[in-house]
Amino acid sequence: MALRFFNTLSRSVQDFVPLQPDAKRAGLYCCGPTVHDFAHIGNFRTFVFTDLVRRCLEFKGYAVRHVMNITDVEDKIIQRVAETKASLREYTAKYEAAFFEDFQALGCLRPHETPRATDCIADIISLIGKLMERGMAYRATDGSVYFSIEKYQARGGRYGQLLKLNFEEMRPGQRVSSDEYAKEAVADFALWKARVPADGPVFWPSPWGEGRPGWHIECSAMSMKLLGPSFDLHMGGEDLIFPHHEDEIAQSEGAGLQAPRQPFVKYWLHGAHLLAEGKKMSKSLGNYFTVRDLLAKGFTGREIRYLLLTAHYRETFNFTLEGLQGARTALGRLDECLGKLREAAAGATAPPDESLLQQFTAALDDDFNVSAAWGAIFEWVRNNNRLAVSGGMRPEQAAAGLAAWQKIVSVLGLVPIESAGIPPPCLALLEQRETARKAKDFKRADALRDQLKSEGWIIEDTPKGARLKRF
Numbered sequence: 001m002a003l004r005f006f007n008t009l010s011r012s013v014q015d016f017v018p019l020q021p022d023a024k025r026a027g028l029y030c031c032g033p034t035v036h037d038f039a040h041i042g043n044f045r046t047f048v049f050t051d052l053v054r055r056c057l058e059f060k061g062y063a064v065r066h067v068m069n070i071t072d073v074e075d076k077i078i079q080r081v082a083e084t085k086a087s088l089r090e091y092t093a094k095y096e097a098a099f100f101e102d103f104q105a106l107g108c109l110r111p112h113e114t115p116r117a118t119d120c121i122a123d124i125i126s127l128i129g130k131l132m133e134r135g136m137a138y139r140a141t142d143g144s145v146y147f148s149i150e151k152y153q154a155r156g157g158r159y160g161q162l163l164k165l166n167f168e169e170m171r172p173g174q175r176v177s178s179d180e181y182a183k184e185a186v187a188d189f190a191l192w193k194a195r196v197p198a199d200g201p202v203f204w205p206s207p208w209g210e211g212r213p214g215w216h217i218e219c220s221a222m223s224m225k226l227l228g229p230s231f232d233l234h235m236g237g238e239d240l241i242f243p244h245h246e247d248e249i250a251q252s253e254g255a256g257l258q259a260p261r262q263p264f265v266k267y268w269l270h271g272a273h274l275l276a277e278g279k280k281m282s283k284s285l286g287n288y289f290t291v292r293d294l295l296a297k298g299f300t301g302r303e304i305r306y307l308l309l310t311a312h313y314r315e316t317f318n319f320t321l322e323g324l325q326g327a328r329t330a331l332g333r334l335d336e337c338l339g340k341l342r343e344a345a346a347g348a349t350a351p352p353d354e355s356l357l358q359q360f361t362a363a364l365d366d367d368f369n370v371s372a373a374w375g376a377i378f379e380w381v382r383n384n385n386r387l388a389v390s391g392g393m394r395p396e397q398a399a400a401g402l403a404a405w406q407k408i409v410s411v412l413g414l415v416p417i418e419s420a421g422i423p424p425p426c427l428a429l430l431e432q433r434e435t436a437r438k439a440k441d442f443k444r445a446d447a448l449r450d451q452l453k454s455e456g457w458i459i460e461d462t463p464k465g466a467r468l469k470r471f
């Protein structure tokens with residue numbers, strides 16, 4: 001079955017057919033973090049979902065090129081730079097590093113490219129230049145450059161592809177900020193913001209005077225630079241649909257770089273909002289969680305990831321600390337079952353259990369239906385537990401289950417961080433050593449320890465259990 005999901009562009013669930021179907025390649029862009037502070041759990045819902053989509057595509061045999069930008073220049077950053085007296089790069093480097101630590105703690109695969117806006121100023125200026133040449137942009141009296149929606153539409157551009165817009169409702173005052181008084185029409189948006197005193201040292205030269213790029217143009221410039229003028233998938237949180245993504249389409253298609261009848265992006269995928277403890281996250285309500293807050297409370301990245309992956313991406317999800325406790329219990333059941341399977345397999349190998357794999361892939365193919373996927377996994381856990389109790393688990397059967405699980409876990413990305421990169425046979429040996437120790441069979445436990453050592457791994461006993469470390 002083909003992978004299908006909800007394309008915001010067509011407002012319907014569609015089969016995924018990449019722009020180059022024969023090549024089995026997929027270009028994926030996701031709007032990345034603004035590095036002005038630690039990212040919160042709502043931001044990470046989008047990144048974990050994007051990681052799931054990438055892993056699903058890779059599992060289905062696509063060579064995915066995953067790009068995520070780093071927004072390292074915008075109003076809040078400039079304000080903080082002025083307050084802290086740090087340089088822009090000094091200030092953002094701290095939050096960028098923290099972001100990737102959290103990203104990794106949640107088991108997200110690092111995108112192939114993570115361009116920073118400030119490293120792509122030349123590409124941004126060149127794209128604005130193309131829009132100026134084509135008459136889609138204008139320099140206003142304040143020195144800023146704006147995109148003209150009217151001129152874009154006059155030349156056949158379609159504004160409102162992602163969201164049906166009512167221009168009548170866009171009254172002046174609602175959308176016009178004080179620094180954008182010079183633009184010709186209310187809906188026009190800044191491509192290049194002229195330097196103002198409050199920008200301090202944060203500005204770059206351009207053909208239109210000193211200033212800095214607008215946020216929307218960053219994503220158009222960076223995505224097209226790294227994925228080409230037309231690419232397969234663009235992702236982000238639903239709050240970015242308008243104006244950010246709509247404006248990205250206008251700029252990118254307005255520059256006219258696509259081949260005839262090719263869109264900027266074929267599929268737009270948006271993840272829904274996240275509530276925390278039933279409410280919109282807010283620092284004053286005490287329900288504002290960063291990943292590091294949750295790690296400090298003793299939860300693991302794997303538990304957080306699991307919880308985020310239990311809800312369908314198009315549903316608003318209520319993230320709670322109670323939910324994290326539930327995640328811990330569920331993962332405990334799963335890990336216990338995997339331990340029993342490793343014991344029962346006793347080193348046997350077998351091809352993956354196709355029935356489990358089929359149920360799992362069918363669920364994810366159906367608009368990333370994670371509930372059905374978890375349903376199949378926990379049904380399998382229950383069956384395994386029944387067999388283990390009755391003593392009816394054959395080694396080949398256990399090995400087939402483990403082989404299927406290896407594939408499933410490559411998509412879900414729920415590998416414990418401490419076991420990441422450790423070959424499954426070594427994990428099985430560790431498991432057997434633990435069992436031997438519990439049974440007070442120290443001779444066997446020592447023999448297994450020596451066997452692991454000969455494979456290049458030493459055992460580290462920690463309060464959380466035994467771990468393997470490279471020797």
Ligand SMILES: [Zn+2]
Binds near residue numbers: 031219
């Ligand atoms: Zn973006």
